[in-house]
Amino acid sequence: ERLLVVSRADNGPLHDWLGAHAEDCERLLVETRGLGHSLAQAVAHAPAARGWLVALGDMPYVQPATLRAIVAAIDHDNLVVPVHQGRPGHPRGIGGAYRERLLQLDGDRGAQALFARHAVQQLEVDDPGVLQDIDHPDDRRRC
Numbered sequence: 001e002r003l004l005v006v007s008r009a010d011n012g013p014l015h016d017w018l019g020a021h022a023e024d025c026e027r028l029l030v031e032t033r034g035l036g037h038s039l040a041q042a043v044a045h046a047p048a049a050r051g052w053l054v055a056l057g058d059m060p061y062v063q064p065a066t067l068r069a070i071v072a073a074i075d076h077d078n079l080v081v082p083v084h085q086g087r088p089g090h091p092r093g094i095g096g097a098y099r100e101r102l103l104q105l106d107g108d109r110g111a112q113a114l115f116a117r118h119a120v121q122q123l124e125v126d127d128p129g130v131l132q133d134i135d136h137p138d139d140r141r142r143c
Contacts, residue, residue, distance in 0.1 A: 001071065002026060002046075003022070003024070003025040003026065004025070004026045004027075004028055004042055004045060004046060005018060005022075005025050005026070005027050005028070006028045006030060006032075006038045006039075006041060006042045007027070007028075007029065007030070007038075007057075008029065008030065008031070008032055009029040009030075009031075014057065015027070028041060028042060028045050033106060033107060033108075034106070034107045034108030034109070034110075035107075035108050035109070035110040036105035036106050036107045036108060036109050036110050036111070037105065037106050037107065039054060039102060039105050039110055039111060040102060040103050040104065040105040040106065043099055043102040043103055044103060047099075049096060049099075050074070050076065050095075050096045051074035051075070051076070051093060051094055051095045051096050052074075052093070052094045052102070053067065053070055053071050053074070053091055053092075053093055054090075054091055054092050054093075054094060054110075054111065055067065055090070055091035056090060056091065056133070058133045058134050059090055059091065059129065059130070059132065059133045059134070060129075060134060061128070061129030061132045062090075062091060062127060062129040062130055063127045063129055065127070066082060066125050066127040066129065066130060067091065069082075069123060069125060070082060070091060070092070070093045070123060071093065073093060073121060073123050074093040074094070074095055075095050076095050076096050076097050077095050077096075077097035077098075078093075078095045078120075078121050079092070079093065079094055079095065079098070079114065079115055079118055079119070079120040079121065080092060080093030080094075080120070080121050080123055081093075081115065081120045081121070081122055081123065082123050082124075082125045082127070082130040083122045083123065083124050083125065083130075084124075084125055084126070084127055084128055084130050084131055085128075087131055088122070089125075089130030089131045090130060090133075091130075092111070092115065094111060094114070098111075098114060101114055102114075
């Protein structure tokens, strides 16, 4: 398995952090038109992948064990959603059978429609981090 980080080229703090803490990850720099476009670019960059773990950078509290569990649950034709105390969260797993649909994504909607239209495998996790995203500095105090 390989780690691919997709980001804008102008995201200096992220690139500094990756250089210091995750030297072995591959970076894909994109001029993005939103989350959907970034995801499509990542999928195009990894044509032989059996599936994808889509983890957003604003969810730093997801536990490594949760990431491993989601990756282990990904099959060729399934969609995996972590669930904590009955609430669906992120990151999400997407099986390789959805490659062509992912390549068509654009804009900022990501894979929401894919998860809305297809059956998903709910993966119960004991990790509140799957529900906690940091969009503003004040969000850190609430988590």
